[in-house]
Amino acid sequence: MQPDRTLALKHLRELMKRDGIDAMIVPSSDPHVSEYLPQCYRYISWLSGFTGSAGTLVITTDFAGLWTDSRYFSQAEAEFKDTEWELVPLAVQGRPEYVDWLLQRIDAERSIAFDFQVMPLLIDKEINMKCHAKGLQVKHSDILNQAWTNRPELPAEKAYCISEDLCGESIADKLSRIRSAIKQAGASYHLISSLDDIAWTFNIRGADISYNPVVLAFALIGSDEVLLFVDEEKFAEGDIRRLKASGVQLRSYSSLQMHLKGLAASSVLLIDPQRTAKGTLTNLDRSIKIVESTNPSTLFKAVKNRIELDNILTVMRNDGVALVRFFRWLEKEVPSGGITEVSAAGKLTELRAQNPNFVSNSFAPISAYGPNGALPHYRPDEENPVVLKDYGLYLVDSGGQYLDGTTDVTRVIPLGRLSNEEMVDYTLVLKAMVEGCSTIYPKGTRGYQIDAITRKPLWDQSRDYGHGTGHGVGFFLNVHEGPHVFNKSNVAIEIEPGMVTSIEPGLYRPGKYGIRIENLVLSVPYIKSEFGEFYSFETLTLAPIDTRPVIKGMLEKRHIDWINSYNKNVYTILSSLLTDEERGWLRKKTMEI
DSSP, X not given: OOHXXXXXXXXXXXXXXXXXXXXXXXXXXXXXXXXXXXXXGOHHHHHHOOOOSSOEEEEXXXXXXXXXXXXXXXXXXXXXXXXXXXXXXXXXXXXXXXXXXXXXXXXXXXEEXXXXXXXXXXXXXXXXXXXXXXXXXXXXOOHHHHHOTTOOOOOXXXXXXXXXXXXXXXHHHHHHHHHHXXXXXXXXXXXXXXXXXXXXXXXXXXXXXXXXXOOOOEEEEESSOEEEESOGGGSOHHHHHHHHHTTEEEEOXXXXXXXXXXXXXXXXXXXXXXXXXXXXXXXXXXXXXXXXXXXXXXXXXXXXXXXXXXHHHHHHHHHHHHHHHHHHHHHHHGGGSOOBHHHHHHHHHHHHTTSTTEEEESSOOXXXXXXXXXXXXXXXXXXXXXXXXXXXEEEEEEOEEETTEEOOEEEEEEOSBOOHHHHHHHXXXXXXXXXXXXXXXXXXXXXXXXXXXXXXXXXXXXXXXXXOSEEEOOSSSOSSEEEEEESSSXXXXXXXXXXXXXXXXXXXXXXXXXXXXXXXXXXXXXXXETTEEEEEXXXXXXXXXXXXXXXXXXXXXXXXHHHHHXXXXXXXXXXXXXXXXXXXXXXXXXXOO
């Protein structure tokens, strides 16, 4: 363990002893319950060295462990090597299983603590219910901030408004829709903590969190006033005037608690318990009634409007051009030697950045060669970069944030000779992706059903993958966007026309290789029959699928037809945007199998 982390853990335990804390829970979260965090809230990385985006630490006098899901098992084991930290695999993603572990090891009358400012309200309720049943005390503690010397400051990046030509709906119209939902819920106010919901509602974007174009803010929406709690100096004067002209009153980021404390006792406050921290409501008058429901904006922004979709189609073409140029460059340069996972990822970012609307990557690129591909959330080691060789498989999962949309795409490229096992697995993953993308499904279908359909080709061969099949994707917003998701959990959100989702099955053989193939798809109406309405997926991503590893005999005609049709469409749409040499290369890569 690095000396500074050893000392940090020791110091934290000293503070726990001082305050009578028997166990400390540290979630991966912030006051906005974000997935990706500003540096100043990355407590887990600072304390343990784990750099994944999902997990929870539990510290006692003689134990230090991380609960996380299968996406991060190998990563955590590597990052915890030769340290006191232990990996505790989660059985169900998102569940606070560490509470049951604590209940078995801590006697009644003992105390469990966490920082209320960063604990999601929904998780807090489950922790309290279980702990109180056993007689354990649950209390707030900010000792993490006391232990973390030289903690980074809150980000202060510039923010800006985006035009209706990009997002397709005015602030006033969005607020009108939200107010209707507030009224329908029987509430008088709605508090929004989640940054992507705030960015969508007020047509603002920022850079306070890496890869997510959001700005630190809270919002309080009532029938007569709208308060946006954000540091005003982040915006240019023109943007401030625009917000105020839409009826938005700006208040300082730190003044939320004062305003919540001043709400009338007769108020009814609508909140999303999954996207609101317990500490945010600490100063609320107890007489105020709380209504809990998903943020209305979360449901609204998941269904893209026509202008957003038209812009996304443009983004997919431009992103596809960058990918074609990258794959061509890769094929040419790898045999010469010297191309690494790091330099390859950098080249792809460089090619995307040639587009004038490019803002940033939409997440840290996963550029993984050979055995590293078996780590679903692998990050290249910049200090000791792995060189790509002229054999085996190279996996690249990446995306871009553009002013006119967000992309996320995964491809696996054969760099030379492959084993039969690699080719079989590649074909099965591709078959699974085709199954998902070509699914026709009735109105009311939920994500777990799409997940199962996609997995079937792998299940038929006794294979599976630990992560979900797909996630929602924002419009120039978070690359992981709810409320819908394609995974094994029974999330009660129906798949509606206008939703953009990834379909990304995979297969991972630790120590050997990993395979994941991902497209973004749009849910669209398909047909109405005597049995009801049916929907289908329109594939949005435009990047050639490499067919060299495909074992054609493993596929049915409908799979082959889909692959050929997809690659032909990629060529047809992108060819006019390419040079003659690039066009010739793409023609060969998209030939029918």
